[in-house]
Amino acid sequence: MTSSDWAGPIARLAGADRLLVALDFDGTLAPLVEDPAASRPVPPAVQALARLARLERVRLALVSGRPAEDLARLARPPEGTALIGSHGAERGRMAGGSAVLEPVALSPAREQRLRSITAALTRLAGAGAGAWVESKPFAAVFHTRPMADRLAAAQLEAEAAELGRELGGHVLRGKMVVEVAVLPVGKSAALARLRRSADADRLVFAGDDTTDELALRTISPPDLGVKVGAGPTAAELRLADPWAVGSFLAALAAAIEAHPNR
Template structure:
């Protein structure tokens, strides 16, 4: 952990570990689970699963997964069922799941984009002949994946899809990440997801951890007494940086240890 012997970072860990009610909000891919070529095969590392379970079992401690994945896919990769105590925010906060013991969430009144399906069809047609590039249909739009594509195919796919959305859906939100560009007619972000979770759980402090560009929205939104953790390289607003998912699991285990004591 960067700053492991830094008194400022250590004090931040102690502060969240001892806060009256803690929300631990975690991105999933690249944060709890290694990045993989086949998205639905992603699973949390065993040590990350143990750390999450230890935190969720503590009094006045709520754990949530905050992901760009659709809620349905997030439940698959997180191996999450209706008995789980883990709160979920999928589609960058546009979809939510709460345990039955939690307060009911207000209904979602956002109108759908009636042209969305045909726009996604057109995006699929653009990348159909570009090896390694593919379109993932999402609840509120789509994602262009280029992890397996070469540089030329990646550039052609991004240019074509960007032109499509600019022409037919200029109001959609565009997000970039590692080998992925996402487009959605819903504009929620991980910052708004964390804000809603904070209010719903009554948290007095938030720990948020993530590894990618979209996680920086949430990291920048944190306030005094909160703790942001960046997993891996890249510019960040986080207080603490760890090199990879195993190191984050170790940090979460340490916070659980401090909070339990």
């Protein structure tokens, strides 16, 4: 059952010896906007992240579908924040104000596959006014947000997903986006890895999209899953928007600061 009351879950998380706070970016810390380059976190979220980063018992992570370098530049999280980009294909950390990433090289076969997928999706985008393709280091992303005809957009999205699978890609569908990656991806695997490397005994993860929902389904108490916005979810807690996420994170920081376990 999803609730909007966070007092109980926060009390549970505040007692952790080490808490991993993992957050999606777009739609979770930053309002969704038409131009992905214009996305910015809301001020209450920025302030709450800075406060959480000062706590010794907290490990912060941003887990996004964006390329990690974009994520670092737009989100500007505190130093030391773990960065998971491209739905888990890229891993790194915030250092000196930018992303320092573990190197990942694509095999020639995967590079070729990415070129074929990008070309096929670009041809398909020509069939819908407003559809466009974004190139990422390990994926091509088919966007339909600018399309006025939602019915035609949904049909193109279905075709893009089918095309991606036919060409051997890993397909992730989000809100008005179809991402076709050439590396295995997924936020639940990324969260499990983060948790091991942070040696965390509690985890909170917040996300807004269908790709986050796959991870939210794997989270249960004493951990906490948070769904941002409307739509069906397996998460225990629901928050309305990035401003509410900012308030929640501030309340979490206050509870940890006040907790005797320090």
